[in-house]
Amino acid sequence: MNLFDVYPLYPIEPIKANLFKLWDKDGKEYLDFYGGHAVISIGHTHPYYVKKITEQLQNIGFYSNSVLNHLQNDVAEKLGRLSGYKDYSLFLCNSGAEANENAFKVASFSNGRSKIIAFNKAFHGRTSGAVAVTDNPSIIAPYNASHRVQFLPWNDIEAVKKELTNGDICAVIIEGIQGIGGINVPDIQFLKELSILAKENGAYLILDEIQSGYGRSGKFFAHQFAGIKPDLITVAKGMGNGFPVAGVLISPSFTPKYGMLGTTFGGNHLACAASQAVLDVIEDEKLIENAAITGKYLIQQAQGLRGLKEIRGAGLMIGLEFDFPIADIRKQLLFNQSIFTGYSGSSTFRLLPPLCIGKNEVDHLISSLNKVLENK
Ligand SMILES: Cc1ncc(COP(=O)(O)O)c(C=O)c1O
Numbered sequence: 001m002n003l004f005d006v007y008p009l010y011p012i013e014p015i016k017a018n019l020f021k022l023w024d025k026d027g028k029e030y031l032d033f034y035g036g037h038a039v040i041s042i043g044h045t046h047p048y049y050v051k052k053i054t055e056q057l058q059n060i061g062f063y064s065n066s067v068l069n070h071l072q073n074d075v076a077e078k079l080g081r082l083s084g085y086k087d088y089s090l091f092l093c094n095s096g097a098e099a100n101e102n103a104f105k106v107a108s109f110s111n112g113r114s115k116i117i118a119f120n121k122a123f124h125g126r127t128s129g130a131v132a133v134t135d136n137p138s139i140i141a142p143y144n145a146s147h148r149v150q151f152l153p154w155n156d157i158e159a160v161k162k163e164l165t166n167g168d169i170c171a172v173i174i175e176g177i178q179g180i181g182g183i184n185v186p187d188i189q190f191l192k193e194l195s196i197l198a199k200e201n202g203a204y205l206i207l208d209e210i211q212s213g214y215g216r217s218g219k220f221f222a223h224q225f226a227g228i229k230p231d232l233i234t235v236a237k238g239m240g241n242g243f244p245v246a247g248v249l250i251s252p253s254f255t256p257k258y259g260m261l262g263t264t265f266g267g268n269h270l271a272c273a274a275s276q277a278v279l280d281v282i283e284d285e286k287l288i289e290n291a292a293i294t295g296k297y298l299i300q301q302a303q304g305l306r307g308l309k310e311i312r313g314a315g316l317m318i319g320l321e322f323d324f325p326i327a328d329i330r331k332q333l334l335f336n337q338s339i340f341t342g343y344s345g346s347s348t349f350r351l352l353p354p355l356c357i358g359k360n361e362v363d364h365l366i367s368s369l370n371k372v373l374e375n376k
Contacts, residue, residue, distance in 0.1 A: 012030075012334075014030070017032075017044030017045055018043075018045055019044055019356055020040075020043060020044070020353060020354045020356060020357045020361055021044070022044065028338065029338060030338045030340055031338060031361060031364060031365070032044070032340050032353060032354060033339055033340055033341045033342075033351050033353045033357075033361075033365055034342045034350075034352055037237070037352070038179065038211045038216065038237050038238065038317070039240075040238075040241055040353075041215065041216070041237075041278055041282065041355050042241050042277075042278050042281040042282060042285070042356060043281075043354045043356045044242070044354065046241065046277070046281055048277055048280065049241055049274065049277040049278065049281065052273045052274070052276060052277035052280075053243070053273050053274055053277065055273070056071075056272075056273035057270060057273075059269075060269050061268070062265075062268045062270065063268075064264065065264075065267060069267065069268075069269065069272070071269055071272035071273065072092060072267045074272070074276060075090070075092070075272050075275045075276055076089070078283075079247075079249075082220060082279055082282065082283060083220040083221060084220065085233070085249050087252050088249045088250055088251055089250045089254075089256070090248070090250070091106075091247060091248045091250060092245065092246070092266045092271070092272075093246045093248070093266035094244050094263065094265050094271075095125070095236055095244060095246050096124075096130075096208075096210035096211075096234065096236035097124070097125025097127040097130040098266075099210065099246040100124045100125050100129070100130040100173065100206070100208060100234050101125075101128065101130055102248050102261050103171070103173075103232040103234050103248050104116065104129050104170070104171060104206070105261060106232060106248065106254055106260070106261070107206065109260060110204070110254055110255075111202055111203070111204065113169065113170035113202075114148050115149070115150065115168050115169050115170055116132075116133050116147070116149050116170055116173060117149075117163055117164070117169055117172040117173070117203075118134075118135065118149055118150070118151055118152075118172075119135070119152055119153070119154050119174055120135050120153055120154055121135050121154065121178055121181030121182065121184065122135045122151070122175060122181060123135075123136070123175070123178070123179065123180035123181060124173060124175075124210075126139060128143075128144055128147070129144075129147055132144050132145065132146075133147070133149050135181070150163055154178070154184060154186070155186060155187050155190045157193045160193075161197055164198065164200075164201040164203055165201060167201065167202070169201065169202075169203040170204065171198075171203055171204040171231075171232075172194060172205050172206065173206040173208055174194070174205075174206070174208065175209075175210075175211065175212060176208065176211075176213060176217065176221055176222030176223045177211070177212040177217060177222045177313065177314060179211035179212065179350070180211075180344060182312070182344040182345055182348050182350075183313045183317060183319025183344065183348065183350055184312060185222075185312060185313065185314060186226075188225060188226040191226035191228050192226055192227070192228060195230065198231075204231040205230040205231050206230060206232045206233075207221065207223045207230040207234070209234060209235055210234055210235060210237055210246070211237055212317055213233070213235050213237075213239075214238030214239055214278070215282055215287050215288035215291050215315070215355055216238060216315055216316055216317045216355065217291070217313075217315040217317055218288065218289075218292030218295055218296075218314050218315030218316075219314075220288060221233065222314060222317075231250075232248055232249065232250055232251065233248070233249040234246070234247070234249075235247050235248075235249065238278070238355075239278060240271060240275055240278065241274065242274075243270065243271055243275075245266075245267075245271035245274060246266075282355070285356065287355040288355075290355060291315035294357060294362060295313070295314065295315040295316045295317075297359055298316075298365075299311050301366045302318075302320055302366060305320070305322075305366070305369055305370065305373060306370075306373040306374075306376065307322045307324055307376070308320060308321070308322055309322055309323045309347070313351075316352065316353055316355055317351075317352060318351040319344065319348050319349065319350055320348065320351065321347055322347050322348075322349075323347070324347060324376070325346045326348070326349060327343075327346070329369075329372050329373065329376065332372040332375075333368060333369065333372055336372065337371065339364075339368055351365075
């Protein structure tokens with residue numbers, strides 16, 4: 001059987017990794033400034049993470065959600081404490097798209113509405129409702145296109161106000177910082193007004209922190225720069241540091257009902273062990289502070305790079321936009337300088353390294369960038 005061929009692949013196969021480094025099968029070393037799509041939070045194969053998952057597997061790896069599993073409560077307790085959302089509840093699932101689907105269900109069950117506001121350049125996943133609120137027609141199949149969705153311009157509060165006052169909006173979904181769309185940070189004032197307007201019009205505010213959450217922005221959640229409290233917050237990626245786990249943080253205003261949500265694999269013992277290890281390391285190694293400090297340093301050091309047009313982002317979620325297409329530079333960084341980076345559109349680097357990188361790695365990235373830009 002062949003694999004269903006949906007991914008363009010680089011001819012590189014990492015077979016070993018440690019914190020922010022990867023090695024391919026020939027022993028060539030790479031520096032990871034991409035974190036495998038912002039997934040690696042505490043660092044590849046962090047020894048504490050490996051230990052916790054291994055020990056858990058030696059006891060029990062899985063049983064269904066019809067029996068007690070205190071590990072789920074432990075994750076919820078620690079996540080509530082570290083994120084500042086102690087009074088919210090947690091629903092555990094397996095992927096970012098699934099987290100968003102569940103957030104829509106909670107919102108829709110609660111206010112009986114179905115139409116969602118999303119924003120231009122948004123990415124929220126590839127399943128039915130999640131892809132319908134993703135602003136990329138090329139990945140929306142006719143099957144997904146029947147959802148009621150209104151896309152609005154980024155940071156345009158008047159457009160939001162006009163749409164909300166129709167009185168039929170179930171929820172507004174917005175990324176803490178737009179990731180795939182190009183590292184776009186929402187204005188603080190826009191988020192504040194969005195939060196108030198949604199409430200006034202009986203709509204729920206869903207913050208998709210799947211890419212921008214778990215300390216990546218230099219705060220636990222990126223929306224916390226605006227001091228707002230959304231009704232629902234979705235998390236995935238950094239939550240498991242590579243183990244597939246996701247969740248919805250649900251405000252106390254929602255009332256759960258048996259059967260309202262459910263999953264076979266969500267919140268299994270191994271996923272909880274991974275999630276707990278991630279939270280422990282984030283706290284013990286002060287990785288949120290490190291993301292803030294190292295991110296600031298990266299932004300300072302990147303100033304003056306040849307052809308740089310704009311720097312966007314916060315913490316270790318940084319977009320470097322150049323005034324020329326970067327595909328070739330990115331390839332040179334990977335194949336000649338051995339550094340993984342991400343991209344958005346034709347001219348923006350998307351930097352999403354593990355949260356444990358330091359100034360030495362930033363210096364190495366900047367000197368490598370200078371080298372490849374010299375030949376441009
Ligand atoms: C902001 C955001 N939301 C949702 C998703 C979907 O997550 P998953 O691929 O785990 O379904 C992603 C994935 O890139 C994302 O960046």
